[in-house]
Amino acid sequence: MSISGPLGMRTSVPTGTGGSIESRLAALERVFQVATDGSVFIKATSITVEAGTAIKVRAGTAFDIIASSQVNIKASGQLTIQAAGSTNIKGAMLLLNGGGFPVARVGDTVLNSKIVSGDPTVMA
Secondary structure (H helix, E strand, C coil): CEEECHHHCEEECCCCCCCCHHHHHHHHHHHEEECCCCCEEECCCCCCCCCCCCCCCCCCCCCCCCCCCCCCCCCCCCCCCCCCCCCCCCCCCEECCCCCCEECCCCCCEECCEECCCEEEEEC
């Protein structure tokens, strides 16, 4: 069976495996919703995006990552965070390389190579 795709291109759709095309389409429509303004909404228990070489996400004005408990960003090599404007990092406590010792500010007391009055919420 074949159906018309974008720009009139024909796409072959296998039949007889995994249910009817109608049931597979209904399953996709429960996950993907397209609004009249072109916005796409994806609702699923879990989503994995995997590519052999690269993934790029580009937003015209804003890009938000929101999680109810935890966000992890990991790189096996170099990680770069860059902004043309100011960079604001917020948290109840900021740990650099795991933290452990307060970071000194201009005017803080240092005694015997130890920071005595550093910032208690920024640890390095």
